[in-house]
Amino acid sequence: MLARVRSVALIGVDAVPVEVEVDVSPGLPAFTVVGLPDQAVSEARERVRAAVRNAGLPFPAARITVNLAPADLRKEGPLYDLPIALGVLAAQELIPADALASLVVAGELALDGSLRPIAGAVNVALLAAELQLSAMLPAASTPEAALIDGVTVFGARTLSEAAAHLNGSAPLTPAEPTTPGADHDILPDLADLKGQVGARRALEVAVAGGHNLLLVGSPGSGKTMLARRAPGLLPPLTRAEALEVTRIHSAAGLLTRRGTLTLTPPYRSPHHTVSDAGLIGGGSVPRPGEVSLAHRGVLFMDEFPEFSRKALETLREPLEEGQVAISRARASVQYPARFQLIAAMNPCPCGHQGDPERACTCTPAERARYAARLSGPLLDRIDLRVTVPRLTVDELTRAPEPESSAPVRERVAAARSRMLARQGSRNADLAGQALRRHAAxxxxxxxxxxxAAGHLGLTGRGYDRLLRVARTVADLAGSDEIREAHVAEAVTFRPALSG
Structure with a gap:
C-alpha cells in the first residue's frame, strides 16, 4: 500500500515542500530511500526501523520504498525520520491517510522512539501557514514554531504519541506561543564606562542611524566595553523583524531562547580566526554565517585587522546590499544580512601609538603595513571612525558619573521614530533620490x-555616508533641517584616513 506524508526541505532560510511517499509491497524484506538523499537521510532507515519496533509498533517484513519528491532537490538532515516512520505506519493502515493529509511533518527519531528537536522549526511553521496546513514536530521544537501566527502546531515527545494523535486515541494539545519580550534590563549598561565622552557620542549616533562604526584605541581604552553596550541602546525589534531574525537562527539550528520570541536585536562577536564561510556563510551545504546571524542587530569584530584579508573583503557586499548571495554547485541561496558593523582595532601592531604613558615600539613601515590590512573600499563603507584614548587611573577616578543606557536609549528611540515617520527606514538605509530628498x-x-568632502578626499559613496550621519545628528537634535553644526559633527566622525 502507498502512503503520502508532507514534509519540507530547507534551502537557505526558506522551507520548500517535499512529499514523502512510502510504498510497502510484498517481497523480500528491504528498505530503500530514493530522491537524492544525503547520508543522514539514508541512515534514517536504521533509525526508523529501530524506533518503530522499540515503540511497540509493528514493522513490516516486506519491501519498503521511500521516495522523497521532487527527486532533483537535495534532501539533507534527519528531519525526515518522523514522516518516513508515519508513512510506514500509514501504509500498514495503522494511521488513517486523511489524518496525514492536513499536516506538515518533520522530526528526528532516537532509537527508543523518542523525538529530538530539529533545526528550522520556525521555517517549517511558516510553510505550513502558507499552505494552510497544521504542523507536527518534536515537542522540544514546538515553542519556536508556535511563534508563527495562523498555524496550529502539535508537539509529540515520542513516535507513539504522534501515532496515537493521528489515529484519534490520544489527541495532542496545540502548542501555545509565549509572550515576546525585550532584555534591556539584563544587558550591559553604559554606566559601567567612565569617561570617553567622544566615543560614547559616536556610539549614540551610530546606533540611532544604524551606521557602521570603527573604534581605534590602545588596549584597555574601553573599545570592547563600549561595543558590548550597543545592543542595550537599540530599539526593540518589531514582531515582523523578530520573526525575520528567528527564522534565520532557526535555520542555523540556534533555537530561540526558552522558545520565546525575543525582541532584543542580535549581537554577534566572532573571533578573528573565523573562516570565510563562518563569517559570510556557505560551506558544502550552505548555512548562514555571522553576518546573517547578526541581521537586524550588531556584528562586533574585535581586532579588526587580524581577520583574514579575504574575510574582510567579503564584508563589502553585505555592508552595501544588506544580503549575501552564496552559489554552490548544488544550490544557490540568499541570506539577509542587514546588520550594523562595529569594529575595534589598535592604532598600531604594539597598540601604544598615541598612548600617554607607554611609547610605541613600531617602525613607520610596520604601522603602514598594519593600516594597509584594511582596504580603502572597506573603510569607505564605515560611516564613523573614532579614536578611543586610554585614560589614566587619575583621569578615571576624577571622571564624573557616566550617563546610563536608559536616557541614551530614549534619545535613540526618539530619533528612530523621526526617521520612520519621515522616510520609513533608518538613515543608514537611505540611498539615491530618497537620500537627496530627506538629507537636504x-x-x-x-x-x-x-x-569638507574636498579636504578629506571623500568618494561619492563617502559623501553620501557623510550626509546620512549628518541627518542622524540632526534627528538626535530634533531638527528637521540639516544645519552646518550637524555637518561639522558628522565630519569629525569621518577623518581623512577613512575617506
Missing amino acids: LTAGADGFARA
Missing part, C-alpha cells in the same frame, strides 16, 4: 559639506 542641507551646511 541648508545653504551654509551645503557649502561646508562640499568643502
Whole structure:
C-alpha cells in the first residue's frame, strides 16, 4: 500500500515542500530511500526501523520504498525520520491517510522512539501557514514554531504519541506561543564606562542611524566595553523583524531562547580566526554565517585587522546590499544580512601609538603595513571612525558619573521614530533620490559639506555616508533641517584616513 506524508526541505532560510511517499509491497524484506538523499537521510532507515519496533509498533517484513519528491532537490538532515516512520505506519493502515493529509511533518527519531528537536522549526511553521496546513514536530521544537501566527502546531515527545494523535486515541494539545519580550534590563549598561565622552557620542549616533562604526584605541581604552553596550541602546525589534531574525537562527539550528520570541536585536562577536564561510556563510551545504546571524542587530569584530584579508573583503557586499548571495554547485541561496558593523582595532601592531604613558615600539613601515590590512573600499563603507584614548587611573577616578543606557536609549528611540515617520527606514538605509530628498542641507551646511568632502578626499559613496550621519545628528537634535553644526559633527566622525 502507498502512503503520502508532507514534509519540507530547507534551502537557505526558506522551507520548500517535499512529499514523502512510502510504498510497502510484498517481497523480500528491504528498505530503500530514493530522491537524492544525503547520508543522514539514508541512515534514517536504521533509525526508523529501530524506533518503530522499540515503540511497540509493528514493522513490516516486506519491501519498503521511500521516495522523497521532487527527486532533483537535495534532501539533507534527519528531519525526515518522523514522516518516513508515519508513512510506514500509514501504509500498514495503522494511521488513517486523511489524518496525514492536513499536516506538515518533520522530526528526528532516537532509537527508543523518542523525538529530538530539529533545526528550522520556525521555517517549517511558516510553510505550513502558507499552505494552510497544521504542523507536527518534536515537542522540544514546538515553542519556536508556535511563534508563527495562523498555524496550529502539535508537539509529540515520542513516535507513539504522534501515532496515537493521528489515529484519534490520544489527541495532542496545540502548542501555545509565549509572550515576546525585550532584555534591556539584563544587558550591559553604559554606566559601567567612565569617561570617553567622544566615543560614547559616536556610539549614540551610530546606533540611532544604524551606521557602521570603527573604534581605534590602545588596549584597555574601553573599545570592547563600549561595543558590548550597543545592543542595550537599540530599539526593540518589531514582531515582523523578530520573526525575520528567528527564522534565520532557526535555520542555523540556534533555537530561540526558552522558545520565546525575543525582541532584543542580535549581537554577534566572532573571533578573528573565523573562516570565510563562518563569517559570510556557505560551506558544502550552505548555512548562514555571522553576518546573517547578526541581521537586524550588531556584528562586533574585535581586532579588526587580524581577520583574514579575504574575510574582510567579503564584508563589502553585505555592508552595501544588506544580503549575501552564496552559489554552490548544488544550490544557490540568499541570506539577509542587514546588520550594523562595529569594529575595534589598535592604532598600531604594539597598540601604544598615541598612548600617554607607554611609547610605541613600531617602525613607520610596520604601522603602514598594519593600516594597509584594511582596504580603502572597506573603510569607505564605515560611516564613523573614532579614536578611543586610554585614560589614566587619575583621569578615571576624577571622571564624573557616566550617563546610563536608559536616557541614551530614549534619545535613540526618539530619533528612530523621526526617521520612520519621515522616510520609513533608518538613515543608514537611505540611498539615491530618497537620500537627496530627506538629507537636504541648508545653504551654509551645503557649502561646508562640499568643502569638507574636498579636504578629506571623500568618494561619492563617502559623501553620501557623510550626509546620512549628518541627518542622524540632526534627528538626535530634533531638527528637521540639516544645519552646518550637524555637518561639522558628522565630519569629525569621518577623518581623512577613512575617506
